[in-house]
Amino acid sequence: MLSINTLEGRIKVSFAIKGMEQYFDGSWSFGIAKLVTKYGKYFLHIPMTKEIVTPDINLVNKVVGIDLGINFLATAYDSKGKTIFFNGRTVKHKRAHYEQLRKKLQQKGTRSARKRLRSMGSRENRWVCDLNHKITKALVNQYGPNTLFVIEDLTGMRSAAEKVHLNNRYTSVSWAFYQFRSFLEYKAAMSGSSVIAVDPKYTSQTCPKCGHTEKANRDKKKHIFKCKTCSYTSNDDRIGAMNLWTTGIEYVSKVTLQASFTA
Structure with missing residues (x-):
């Protein structure tokens, strides 16, 4: 009661x-x-x-690289070579609808229009929050405990995206990437897993097979990666996830090696 x-x-x-x-x-x-x-x-x-025990990095038995984006909200690549895509196309269309409706209401400028704008903003925020909850929950449930999730540190995403064309800026800049990260961090901790955020530089331009890094490797419009040296070809978001997975493997090796020297 x-x-x-x-x-x-x-x-x-x-x-x-x-x-x-x-x-x-x-x-x-x-x-x-x-x-x-x-x-x-x-x-x-x-x-x-709730007090959560910090997961022991020495117990990690799975590493998952997660590339965040707009075409695919999240692309995960794991230690078994399996890739999971969370499609973002329907999200792009829905957000475009919200943007057009917002512009019309702003042009009206009436009291009822402003009231509807506030209501629509709250509705969109709840929808985005729900999506981030669902995707992060699905990832944690998929891989279980003792997993190291490696994501890009997109802290400076907003300022870096100021050069994006004005028509695409709303879609590119305003997605709640930091919220996604915070949701993944606490859900992973509760399941006995960890999350690290790393520098996103060149993750979608570096070939995961031969290591060659070049801007021309990636075709952003077609979302295709093709290495100019070894011709390895794949989806560019998958390439980003693969390189994040490699970074995670190196991180685990480094930490466990340091622990063995300390012992």
């Missing part, structure tokens, strides 16, 4: 925990709750924290 103080006195009400049973196993700490009313219903928002 929940005991809530109201203007008409304290009341006690029951609540539903369906789908959230894991948070009531005694290992979580509850924060200060906030009562919210939406669409004629009441929701109790409760922040929860």
Whole structure:
């Protein structure tokens, strides 16, 4: 039962925990709750924290490189040579629809238009958040514990993308890459895995077979990579994921080697 103080006195009400049973196993700490009313219903928002043991890098038995982008929101390449693509085409179309609708409402400038803009912005944010949750959850469930996920450090993505053509800037710059990373980090930690973010420089221009790096290796318009030296050809996002996987393998080797010297 929940005991809530109201203007008409304290009341006690029951609540539903369906789908959230894991948070009531005694290992979580509850924060200060906030009562919210939406669409004629009441929701109790409760922040929860849990102490997570830092995964031991020496126990890593799988490395997964994850390339983030727009054509494919995420492309994962693992230690078995398997590639998983999370298609972003429907996302591009939906975001283009949001952008066009936003421009029309901004041009109107009426009170109702501004109200609809705020509502649409909240709806789009929830949709993006839901997508990032689903993809990161799918990745963590796919590979399980003792996995090292290697992603690109896209912290400077917004400033770096200022040179992007104005018509494409909204799609290229505004996707919530940092949110994706934070979701993946905490989900991985809860499953006994780790995430490292590395420099994205040349990840889509370097041949994973011969190591040759050249800008001309990649055809951005066709999303094709073809090495000018050994002619190895593949999807450019897959190439990025492969190179991130290689970086992860090198990282694990370096850390385990240092640990053996320390021991």
